[in-house]
Amino acid sequence: MSSTGWFETVAEAQRRAEKRLPRSVYKALLAGSERGLTYDDNVAAFSELGFAPHVAGGVADRALGTHVMGVDLALPVIISPTGVQAVHPEGEVAVARAAAARGTAVGLSSFGSFPIEDVTAVNDKTLFQIYWSGGRDVIEQRLDRAREAGAKGVIVTLDWTFSHGRDWGSPTIPEKLTPRAMASFAPEVVRKPRWLLDFARTGKLPDLTTPNMAGKGEKGPTFFGAYGEWMTTPPPTWEDIAWMREAWGGPFMVKGISRIDDARRAVDAGVSAISVSTHGGNNLDGTPGAIRMLPGIAEAVGDDVEVVFDSGVRRGGDVVKALALGAKAVMIGRAYLWGLAANGQAGVENVLDIMSGGISSALLGLGKASVHDLTPDDVLVPDGFRRELGA
Numbered sequence: 438m439s440s441t442g443w444f445e446t447v448a449e450a451q452r453r454a455e456k457r458l459p460r461s462v463y464k465a466l467l468a469g470s471e472r473g474l475t476y477d478d479n480v481a482a483f484s485e486l487g488f489a490p491h492v493a494g495g496v497a498d499r500a501l502g503t504h505v506m507g508v509d510l511a512l513p514v515i516i517s518p519t520g521v522q523a524v525h526p527e528g529e530v531a532v533a534r535a536a537a538a539r540g541t542a543v544g545l546s547s548f549g550s551f552p553i554e555d556v557t558a559v560n561d562k563t564l565f566q567i568y569w570s571g572g573r574d575v576i577e578q579r580l581d582r583a584r585e586a587g588a589k590g591v592i593v594t595l596d597w598t599f600s601h602g603r604d605w606g607s608p609t610i611p612e613k614l615t616p617r618a619m620a621s622f623a624p625e626v627v628r629k630p631r632w633l634l635d636f637a638r639t640g641k642l643p644d645l646t647t648p649n650m651a652g653k654g655e656k657g658p659t660f661f662g663a664y665g666e667w668m669t670t671p672p673p674t675w676e677d678i679a680w681m682r683e684a685w686g687g688p689f690m691v692k693g694i695s696r697i698d699d700a701r702r703a704v705d706a707g708v709s710a711i712s713v714s715t716h717g718g719n720n721l722d723g724t725p726g727a728i729r730m731l732p733g734i735a736e737a738v739g740d741d742v743e744v745v746f747d748s749g750v751r752r753g754g755d756v757v758k759a760l761a762l763g764a765k766a767v768m769i770g771r772a773y774l775w776g777l778a779a780n781g782q783a784g785v786e787n788v789l790d791i792m793s794g795g796i797s798s799a800l801l802g803l804g805k806a807s808v809h810d811l812t813p814d815d816v817l818v819p820d821g822f823r824r825e826l827g828a
């Protein structure tokens with residue numbers, strides 16, 4: 438390992454995250470539901486897509502910048518919101534700083550561990566992610582708080598089916614870190630002294646609360662308390678989504694689209710962006726890998742709405758494949774979480790640099806001057822690759 442903690446690939450960041458994190462925290466990041474079919478296919482499907490590189494006639498200065506959800510991005514990669522706890526003491530603030538340092542936007546989960554005000558203070562391209570939880574009044578209060586904090590856009594995540602079993606075992610997550618809970622975690626924590634030291638230096642243990650699910654300045658419910666509110670809220674209708682977009686009044690993304698008919702409904706609800714996504718394989722297992730659905734959805738609604746993509750992106754070449762198949766930008770989840778676990782803010786910057794380097798290399802090989810020049814002809818798509826759900 439280099440003395441600076443630098444790593445060369447996301448795969449290496451994942452190996453370091455596994456070494457550094459207590460087993461339960463690592464498993465919580467790994468996630469994936471049930472058999473892990475969707476989780477696996479999200480990544481495997483990218484391997485089926487190919488490139489056919491040129492060797493001369495490339496462009497020296499390749500442009501990576503773009504504009505999505507009303508914000509300029511120095512690279513077409515956005516930090517996807519993840520409601521995770523206890524990865525690193527600086528958590529979402531370190532992630533937001535890293536994104537700002539690399540000129541990109543950060544999605545903050547409403548189940549995240551830092552208040553939105555701390556995140557917008559360090560990144561002026563913050564997108565607040567919300568679930569349909571608690572009903573219209575509570576949601577309006579959360580949107581107002583995000584607006585006052587300076588969030589530039591809202592992401593409503595709709596793909597969740599409250600399925601909890603994992604064949605390879607779900608981690609044990611305590612409701613609160615009481616002395617008793619800490620004693621039961623002691624055996625796995627003592628094996629991870631560097632993780633413990635990082636938290637010990639700050640003088641605080643992870644408190645496992647969700648400050649964005651309460652009013653500004655309040656501690657917020659525990660992760661399970663917040664989850665309980667969400668689980669017991671009746672699922673939204675498309676009218677609710679149109680209401681929410683109206684209540685926000687600015688750039689608004691629906692995250693979690695896998696069907697063409699749902700993409701059209703989102704357009705009818707007036708949203709500015711959709712993310713074609715399978716929640717990283719954490720939702721309904723057996724949904725095909727997200728990249729298989731992207732081309733059909735982009736062809737159907739790409740002129741009416743900004744199409745963003747997430748699920749399975751591990752390298753810059755994956756970003757280029759998604760852009761060629763119709764996405765304006767991608768969002769990354771686990772890739773930056775591994776980076777955060779491996780090396781804090783510098784680790785997330787490292788991951789964004791891996792993405793930029795890989796995008797630039799793929800553009801060079803494809804003879805393209807800009808991410809905006811990519812078209813479906815730039816990737817080799819094997820027969821039978823695409824899945825057009827709800828066509």
Ligand SMILES: Cc1cc2nc3c(=O)[nH]c(=O)nc-3n(C[C@H](O)[C@H](O)[C@H](O)COP(=O)(O)O)c2cc1C
Pocket residue numbers: 465466467468479517518519520521546547548549566594692714715716717718719747748749750768769770771772
């Ligand atoms: C541990 C974990 C927690 C997540 N929490 C949230 C969340 O709170 N809100 C949300 O919209 N998506 C959440 N996601 C989904 C991500 O935003 C994103 O869709 C997914 O990670 C993309 O797949 P990838 O990890 O393969 O990049 C979570 C993903 C992971 C792995």
